[in-house]
Amino acid sequence: MKKIEAIIRPEGIDAVRSALSLAGVTGLMISEVEGHGKQKGVVQQWRGEKYKVELLPKAKIEVIAKDKDVERISKAIIESARTGEIGDGKIFIYPVDEAIRIRTGEKGESVI
Numbered sequence: 001m002k003k004i005e006a007i008i009r010p011e012g013i014d015a016v017r018s019a020l021s022l023a024g025v026t027g028l029m030i031s032e033v034e035g036h037g038k039q040k041g042v043v044q045q046w047r048g049e050k051y052k053v054e055l056l057p058k059a060k061i062e063v064i065a066k067d068k069d070v071e072r073i074s075k076a077i078i079e080s081a082r083t084g085e086i087g088d089g090k091i092f093i094y095p096v097d098e099a100i101r102i103r104t105g106e107k108g109e110s111v112i
Contacts, residue, residue, distance in 0.1 A: 001096040001109055002070050006061045007033070008081040008089040013059050019080035020063065023072050027112065029062040039086055058089065064096055064112050 008016060013030060020028060034055040041054035065073050074091055082088055101111040 001099060001112065002065055002067060003094040003096050004063045004065055004070060004073055004077070005092045005094065006077045006081070006089060007035070007058050007091075008061065008077070009083070009087060010057050010059045012081045012083075012089075013061075015080040016061060016077055019076040020061075020073065023076040024069070025063055025065070025073060025076075027064070031060045031062075033058050033060045037087065037090075056087065064099060066109055066112065 006016070010032070017028070017030075035058055036054055036056055041052055041056060043050055043052050045051075061077070063073060070093060074093070077091060098107060099109070099111045100107050
């Protein structure tokens with residue numbers, strides 16, 4: 001099993017959720033987060049004054065998937081979240097050693 005963690009633009013959440021649904025994902029978690037990449041934020045102007053916003057709003061989508069589904073899910077996220085501009089986000093993939101359904105105590109891939 002793998003954990004797929006995608007950091008994307010907040011305005012891309014609906015498109016990514018739809019793409020993941022079409023890719024067969026039945027469960028996911030979405031969190032509102034703030035952060036920056038290489039650009040270290042952006043400079044904006046308000047009432048003639050420039051100021052730097054260092055932490056930009058992002059959305060974090062987390063999915064636990066079977067190893068065989070990781071490529072399909074990653075591709076769905078990329079295709080639905082890509083704008084071609086700086087700040088589109090990143091995908092991180094981690095190994096998951098075990099999953100346990102709390103209600104029944106069931107373990108393994110069957111819980112996802």
